[in-house]
Amino acid sequence: MGRLDGKVAIVTGGASGIGKRTAEVFVEEGARVIISDLNGEGVAAVVGQLGHDRADGMQLDIRDEDAVKQMVDQAFSRFGRLDIAFNNAGTGGFSPIHQCPLEEWNRIVGVCLTGTFLCIKHEALRLIAQGESGSIINVASINATQAAEGLGAYCSAKAGVAMLTKMAALELGRHRIRVNGIGPGLIHTPLGDLLTSVPGVEDAFIHETPMGRVGETEDVARLAVYLASDESSLMSGQTLYIDGGTTLKKYPELFSFLNLMAG
Numbered sequence: 001m002g003r004l005d006g007k008v009a010i011v012t013g014g015a016s017g018i019g020k021r022t023a024e025v026f027v028e029e030g031a032r033v034i035i036s037d038l039n040g041e042g043v044a045a046v047v048g049q050l051g052h053d054r055a056d057g058m059q060l061d062i063r064d065e066d067a068v069k070q071m072v073d074q075a076f077s078r079f080g081r082l083d084i085a086f087n088n089a090g091t092g093g094f095s096p097i098h099q100c101p102l103e104e105w106n107r108i109v110g111v112c113l114t115g116t117f118l119c120i121k122h123e124a125l126r127l128i129a130q131g132e133s134g135s136i137i138n139v140a141s142i143n144a145t146q147a148a149e150g151l152g153a154y155c156s157a158k159a160g161v162a163m164l165t166k167m168a169a170l171e172l173g174r175h176r177i178r179v180n181g182i183g184p185g186l187i188h189t190p191l192g193d194l195l196t197s198v199p200g201v202e203d204a205f206i207h208e209t210p211m212g213r214v215g216e217t218e219d220v221a222r223l224a225v226y227l228a229s230d231e232s233s234l235m236s237g238q239t240l241y242i243d244g245g246t247t248l249k250k251y252p253e254l255f256s257f258l259n260l261m262a263g
Helices: 017-028 040-050 065-079 102-130 152-175 190-196 201-207 217-228 254-258
Strands: 008-012 032-037 055-059 084-087 134-139 177-184 239-242
Touching: 008 017, 008 065, 008 102, 017 032, 017 040, 017 084, 017 190, 017 217, 032 040, 032 065, 040 055, 055 065, 065 102, 084 102, 084 217, 102 134, 102 152, 102 177, 134 152, 134 217, 152 177, 177 217, 190 201, 201 254, 217 239
Parallel strands: 008 032, 008 084, 032 055, 084 134, 134 177, 177 239
Antiparallel strands: none
16 A cells, blocks of 8 residues: 555646656556647656556646646546646756746746646646545755845745745635645755766765765655645645755855956
């Protein structure tokens, strides 16, 4: 018996990294999953790996409201219900605030914050109509609370995700829908590895992390299972930071590694 037996979950950004590992662990714990990602080939590969009896998926730009609604509808048409949503899709970029193009700002905020809002909106509509309890989990970041040089759009969007999580929990609790967040620190993912490929950056993070290591996707996936399961049935409106203690110390000064001038 798995901790998520009989439950149906949506996982956005599920073609790689945190989303992929979370989809895998959800299935290992007994859930069936709908996986979405902008990378359609990646979605197909993950669905094939998990098995078509346990998983289905679609290519999706999370900023497209009609596509988000279609994703939620797919959970019902394919598996008959919805219990869990893991709103993980995100993107990043690096630019000093005074050099950040508006298009770059809109892209990052659109995916990370507006996309999360659209998911919550349509997931909540179907969960309310279903008339049963549910768990929505939004992926924020330690950058929701910890500023980082060159990441103005990303930090702002993830801070918005943390507050959106609180607001959704406040409004949806009366419908027995729990809404929580996960704020990962630096995790070995394709996106995280772009940052740590810069010489010295990973060592700097490890130096500022009391537990002395970068996180793995498994760490985040196991926390997601807890928030998705009945074990956390009284928890709502919380963002849990899983970072080895990084937020207790100082965020690395990224400009010094990337040779960018802040002034």
